[in-house]
Amino acid sequence: MTAIRLKLCASAFALCNGMAFAAEPYASTYQPIPAPPTLIEDAIILTGTGERLEGASILFDGGRIVAVGAGVTEALAERQQVEVIDAAGRWVTPGLIDVHSHLGVYPSPSVGAHSDGNEATDPATPRVWAEHSLWPQDPGFPRALAGGVTTLQVLPGSANLFGGRTVTVKNVPSTSYQGMKFPGAPQGLKMACGENPKRVYGKDRMVAPSTRMGNVAGYREQWAKTQKYIRDWAEYEAAVEEGDEDAKRPERDLGLDTLAAVLEGEILVHMHCYRADEMLLILDLAQEFGYSVSAFHHGVETYKIAAELADAGVCAAIWSDWWGFKLEAYDGIQENIALTDRPDGSCAIVHSDSSQLIQRLNVEAAKAMTRGRRLGLDIPAERAIRWITANPARSLGILEETGTLEPGKMADVVIWNRDPFSVYALADRVWIDGAAVHDRHDPALQPVTDFELGQQLEVSP
Amino acid sequence: MSRLHNTLRRLAAAAPAILALPLSAQTIFIDDATVHTLLQPGPMESADILIVDGVISAVDYGLEIPPDAQLIEAEGRPVTPGLFAGISSIGLEEVGLEASTVDDKLMFEEKPVADKLRPEFNVALAFNPDSTVVPITRIEGYSWTLLGAQRAGSIIGGQGRPAMLGGSYTSLIGDPVLFFDVGADAVDQSGGSRAAQWMLLSQALDEAGSAIEWTPYPLLTPAGRKALELFSGEASTAVTVFHVHRASDILQALAFAAEHELKPVISGASEAWKVADQLARAGVPVLLDPLINLPYDFDQIGARLDAAALLHEAGVTIGFINAGEATHNARALRYGAGVAVAHGLPWDAALAALTINPARMFGVDHHTGTIEAHQRANIVIWSGDPLEATSAADQVIINGRLDPMVSRQTLLRDRYFAPEGELPRAYEKP
Numbered sequence: 001m002t003a004i005r006l007k008l009c010a011s012a013f014a015l016c017n018g019m020a021f022a023a024e025p026y027a028s029t030y031q032p033i034p035a036p037p038t039l040i041e042d043a044i045i046l047t048g049t050g051e052r053l054e055g056a057s058i059l060f061d062g063g064r065i066v067a068v069g070a071g072v073t074e075a076l077a078e079r080q081q082v083e084v085i086d087a088a089g090r091w092v093t094p095g096l097i098d099v100h101s102h103l104g105v106y107p108s109p110s111v112g113a114h115s116d117g118n119e120a121t122d123p124a125t126p127r128v129w130a131e132h133s134l135w136p137q138d139p140g141f142p143r144a145l146a147g148g149v150t151t152l153q154v155l156p157g158s159a160n161l162f163g164g165r166t167v168t169v170k171n172v173p174s175t176s177y178q179g180m181k182f183p184g185a186p187q188g189l190k191m192a193c194g195e196n197p198k199r200v201y202g203k204d205r206m207v208a209p210s211t212r213m214g215n216v217a218g219y220r221e222q223w224a225k226t227q228k229y230i231r232d233w234a235e236y237e238a239a240v241e242e243g244d245e246d247a248k249r250p251e252r253d254l255g256l257d258t259l260a261a262v263l264e265g266e267i268l269v270h271m272h273c274y275r276a277d278e279m280l281l282i283l284d285l286a287q288e289f290g291y292s293v294s295a296f297h298h299g300v301e302t303y304k305i306a307a308e309l310a311d312a313g314v315c316a317a318i319w320s321d322w323w324g325f326k327l328e329a330y331d332g333i334q335e336n337i338a339l340t341d342r343p344d345g346s347c348a349i350v351h352s353d354s355s356q357l358i359q360r361l362n363v364e365a366a367k368a369m370t371r372g373r374r375l376g377l378d379i380p381a382e383r384a385i386r387w388i389t390a391n392p393a394r395s396l397g398i399l400e401e402t403g404t405l406e407p408g409k410m411a412d413v414v415i416w417n418r419d420p421f422s423v424y425a426l427a428d429r430v431w432i433d434g435a436a437v438h439d440r441h442d443p444a445l446q447p448v449t450d451f452e453l454g455q456q457l458e459v460s461p
Numbered sequence: 462m463s464r465l466h467n468t469l470r471r472l473a474a475a476a477p478a479i480l481a482l483p484l485s486a487q488t489i490f491i492d493d494a495t496v497h498t499l500l501q502p503g504p505m506e507s508a509d510i511l512i513v514d515g516v517i518s519a520v521d522y523g524l525e526i527p528p529d530a531q532l533i534e535a536e537g538r539p540v541t542p543g544l545f546a547g548i549s550s551i552g553l554e555e556v557g558l559e560a561s562t563v564d565d566k567l568m569f570e571e572k573p574v575a576d577k578l579r580p581e582f583n584v585a586l587a588f589n590p591d592s593t594v595v596p597i598t599r600i601e602g603y604s605w606t607l608l609g610a611q612r613a614g615s616i617i618g619g620q621g622r623p624a625m626l627g628g629s630y631t632s633l634i635g636d637p638v639l640f641f642d643v644g645a646d647a648v649d650q651s652g653g654s655r656a657a658q659w660m661l662l663s664q665a666l667d668e669a670g671s672a673i674e675w676t677p678y679p680l681l682t683p684a685g686r687k688a689l690e691l692f693s694g695e696a697s698t699a700v701t702v703f704h705v706h707r708a709s710d711i712l713q714a715l716a717f718a719a720e721h722e723l724k725p726v727i728s729g730a731s732e733a734w735k736v737a738d739q740l741a742r743a744g745v746p747v748l749l750d751p752l753i754n755l756p757y758d759f760d761q762i763g764a765r766l767d768a769a770a771l772l773h774e775a776g777v778t779i780g781f782i783n784a785g786e787a788t789h790n791a792r793a794l795r796y797g798a799g800v801a802v803a804h805g806l807p808w809d810a811a812l813a814a815l816t817i818n819p820a821r822m823f824g825v826d827h828h829t830g831t832i833e834a835h836q837r838a839n840i841v842i843w844s845g846d847p848l849e850a851t852s853a854a855d856q857v858i859i860n861g862r863l864d865p866m867v868s869r870q871t872l873l874r875d876r877y878f879a880p881e882g883e884l885p886r887a888y889e890k891p
Contacts, residue, residue, distance in 0.1 A: 108755040109762075139755055195558070303877050323870075324594065324789035325557035333870045339878065356752050356785070363796060366850035374844075374853060375878060423799030423850040455762045 026131065028181035030170055032433035037061035037079045040415060043087035045069070048094040048389040048404035052382035058092060060411035063433035068405050085429070087415055093385055094405050095150025095412030095432065096361050097392040099270070099317045100297050100351035104154055104169075104177070105130050107138030108355060118157035119164060123201050123209060124222050126189060127254035128164035130156045134177040137449045140355040145171050145438045145447070147359035148414040148427040151182060153396055155190045155297075158272040159200040161209070161218045163190035165258055166270060168396050170432055173447040186397040188294065189262050191219070193273035193282060194328045212278070216285065223289040226259040233260075268294035268397055270317075274328035276304035283312055295395040297351060300332035303339035306346060315347035315395040316340045319357070320367040337365075337387060338372025338379060347394055350387045361388045366421035381421050410434075487862055488513050490526045491842065494535035498832045499542060499817040503809070510540065512838040515861030519834055531863060533842060533856060541812060541847050542830050543604020543626075543839035543859065545819040546791040547782035548702070548728065548748065551598055551606050552588045552624060552632075554788050566611040567619060577612060577650060578665055578680045581688040582619030583637060584610045590628045594789060596868040599626040601792035602847065602854035604829050604839040607819070609702075609787075610640045616647045616658045617665065618704075620688065623825045625839075627859040635825040639692045639701040644710050644729075645760045655710065659717060666693055666721045693721050700823060702728045702748070706760040708735040715743050726822050728782065731761035734768040737775035746822050747777050750784035751801035769814070770805030779810070780819035799848035811848060837861070 038060055045053040047068060057072040058065065059082075067075040076082065105117040116133035119125045134154055144152065150171050156163035166188035169180035193215065202210030209215045232250040239247035261267040269286070273279045273296045286293050295315035296302065300323055302309060302316040309316055318340065323332025341348035350365045352358035369384040393403025402410045411434035417426050429445075430438040439445035491510040498505060498520065509524040510517060526532060555562035564587035567579060585608055598606070604626055610619035618640030625632045643658045651657040665680045669689035681689065692699045701723045703714040711727055718725035727733055728748040733740060740747060754766045772779050781801075783794050798811040806814075820830025829839045838861040845852035857864035875891035882889065 109758045111758065143755060199558075303874075321790055321793060322786060324555075325786065327556050327559055330556060331873055333874045335874045335878070339874075354785075355755055359754075360800070363800075363850050367796070370851045370853060375874075421851060423796050423848060424803040426803055452756070452762075455756075 029178040032063040033435035035435040043092040046385040091416040094389040098152040099392040101152045103140040104134035118159040120159040124162045126162040126258035131167035144358045150412040158192035158196045191271045229256040276301040310343035310346040317349040317351040320364040334371045337368035362420040488530040490530035494540040497541045546603040546606035548609040550788040568613045577615040581684040585622035593869045602841040642704045706731040708732040731764040734771040741776040751797040766804040769801040
């Protein structure tokens, strides 16, 4: 009983505090756009489960996938007024998922007023939430949509050891971020290793950390505080249970709410970490305090510890070829994704961290696949597609809902004009929850943000 | 003859295999290639290329293979000139955030604006061909780059120069290139208004020329006057790169260049497509990053993915550059060219924007940019379409030498790709 209450308290401290928060504060108001049942026929389908279907069909209805390949004919017989799309010669994949984006928090134009991604005033800010910075009018969202991205995680930056909570959104135009928020997706906690926190703080400000050992001490202090916080609340709850009317209620701490929810497994840790030795150190840290890391982000050296990461069940969200912009990125190689993907149980992810790369995650994956193949590794397209669909969904805790084309899942679907593992590939049409939200050939299905509206009026020469 | 030279001669006699065959003396024969010559009438199918002593000696069908040649069976694979790696700090920047390894910008803490205008600053003096970035870029099919100069927060960046990526201490080619930076980027250093940028540049050029004999508040040092003078005037062939995005600013740059007799190249150029006709009429080439399609600032509101296609269609000569990660990931430039093709640019024009066009812009087309007899042999044999994500450079030939295709990154890769041995990986030296 105590354990259950503790879990409740940790995951939603509002309940323990008797405050008027909903179970999900700042709840999603996202509503799928109503759409007719849709059948895509005669496509090459990469399901995201590792399968490739030739000349196959997919049917979705009510926002959900009804059937893929086998079973389509039967399901079709039960439906009327189905929109049918002939995809002969074209390819179909799950909607792409980017696990690392700063769209909305570092939006375009990147002027001073838009710098909302790093609360760089304190190395530990687990109290801040990226969603509270998110500007839904960032022109980067519709650009990413045109690249087939249907879901993305928006994170705080990496200035801080604890950067704050992340948010996972559906890439739909909306006046509010709540209208984009992926229903039921767990929040994440952004943490950062290495150079950034010690550079931002340290000697210039005379605030710890100024070294990597300072970084680790900073993490440990916060986790130790969190353990006490959880204990204090548990003791308080137990005292109330026993009828102690004088029991003193602990003071609520927004940052420790976040960290307690991590230790309770409610919030997933997304950790910015480049070097192999640091990632292994962080796995020990997680073990010390009893949590797990969902994904290391930017791990340019994950190829050195691919087996260890696979054993630990930790995903690696990495670039195809970025390197060298700082010393912890010096050992980057173009085969990183392919080598990280190699062990059984691995979870390699191609991520963007960029308003440009997010528009072409398929090309980034193609580059990585090519480097693996040139080493002699057998990486078919049906495997490589998982780096930008199923694997990021897994790391975000939403694989039950999206990331593959399977009956019952959200109908987040892309038709490509050709093999998506090509620099020339373009997304012809994109669906989110069964609704067409982008079409390359139909201006009526190309959203324009408020910011961009009226910016390109014709002028006389 | 000195004793040293005598010793060398004796050594040469004793070990001819090592000393009598300098690497530049290789004879290389590329058999059965699809050769993108970058010349009319276009690609040659099933053609052969003969390279002798660093120079292309013949490109033709059915050439005879010399007995001493190293033979490369291209089997129809595409062959192109070595690509242009954009404007970069390759050899000037080893690790971006480590100031001790970065030499591409001048950062004196001077307060008066005047002291920031140092056209005599020339980054080429700092070029280090031993940088790991050189082979990392070269083995991906890139033969040369334009070293760019930046003056932190100044409208005059200084001078750069084209550099070959062969790893030699004599890598610099062509003439120095001057860099101007106008628009939002440098507003802080021009009294808060971009209008003042033209005012200051005008004064600087007047000081460099004869228009002003003496001024109590000069913008330039005497060395600066001398340096800037080389770039203006009817007789000058030296190129000035204007880094500028906004359409109205590009037109100002054209007018300014005409007034001061500069030879301009417009770089950045996110909104150049809006004034494509004016650029075409003026015969001014444009360098752009084909991937820029977001309003990163208010100067780039009009950025779009078909900008390269629109410029080309209007008759503007274009070349490609990387706007971000221009040094360490210069090698990604060819994918951007592919994206431009997906958005309407003809494939041949995209390849030209990575080869012959920039070579002509900076007057180094006798070093690189085409495959033809008498041209320096800077050539790449590709596994497939050189703009495609699923292709890679199979073999690079630089200055007529077969590249060993090894970099620090391939060695790291091979160390960790190898099965784990009994000893730690530090003993694995591929």
